[in-house]
Amino acid sequence: MYQTSIVQHSKNACKLNTPITQLDVSRRMENNAAKPGKSFGKGMWVITWLIGIAMLTMFFAEREETRINPNQTPVSSLSAEGIKEVSLKRNQQGHYVTSGKINDVAAVFLLDTGATDVVVSGRLAKKYGLNRGPANRATTANGTTLVYATRIDRLQIGDIILYDVAASINPNMDDFILLGMSALKHIEFSQRDNILTLRYHQ
Numbered sequence: 001m002y003q004t005s006i007v008q009h010s011k012n013a014c015k016l017n018t019p020i021t022q023l024d025v026s027r028r029m030e031n032n033a034a035k036p037g038k039s040f041g042k043g044m045w046v047i048t049w050l051i052g053i054a055m056l057t058m059f060f061a062e063r064e065e066t067r068i069n070p071n072q073t074p075v076s077s078l079s080a081e082g083i084k085e086v087s088l089k090r091n092q093q094g095h096y097v098t099s100g101k102i103n104d105v106a107a108v109f110l111l112d113t114g115a116t117d118v119v120v121s122g123r124l125a126k127k128y129g130l131n132r133g134p135a136n137r138a139t140t141a142n143g144t145t146l147v148y149a150t151r152i153d154r155l156q157i158g159d160i161i162l163y164d165v166a167a168s169i170n171p172n173m174d175d176f177i178l179l180g181m182s183a184l185k186h187i188e189f190s191q192r193d194n195i196l197t198l199r200y201h202q
Helices: 001-066 124-129
Strands: 075-078 084-089 097-104 104-112 118-123 136-140 144-156 162-172 177-179 188-192 193-200
Touching: 118 124, 118 144, 124 162, 136 162, 162 193
Parallel strands: 104 177, 118 162
Antiparallel strands: 075 084, 084 193, 097 104, 097 144, 118 177, 136 144, 144 162, 188 193
């Protein structure tokens, strides 16, 4: 009697446990089937978010670059007398910064009438293929430093092109180019409001 009761109880337990086990398996299968869709949706959201961040970064980077250099495409014209003219806008810091070229390679110039020469950093000098000549001592805003004489074969701003321009390489300077008087002495310039007009008589 006791043995029969155990067998009967075991059979009843099997009957009770079987539906629960099948239901649990079914739910797990449904959950596993749903995971790829959820993962795909989450992946698309992450990709969209990353694209949005990249676009915002590019937008603000371009805006900042335009704020510093409002003359990325200098406006050129030719007067009735055949004089080449380039008009430059002053940036928000009160400086005239413009895009141009050195030896046919893109460059960005900061006009500086207080600089004797066109001054190029050491790293940029390599980029433009400028060779170091004799060393000299020069006085800068940060004190006295060693610079090297060089020559720029071709310097261009808009339609104004200068040849064989005296320049200096300053290895201790940040990566920018001062457009000094060795270039500006060949150009007539006048200022009106926030516009600086360069005129070149060939």
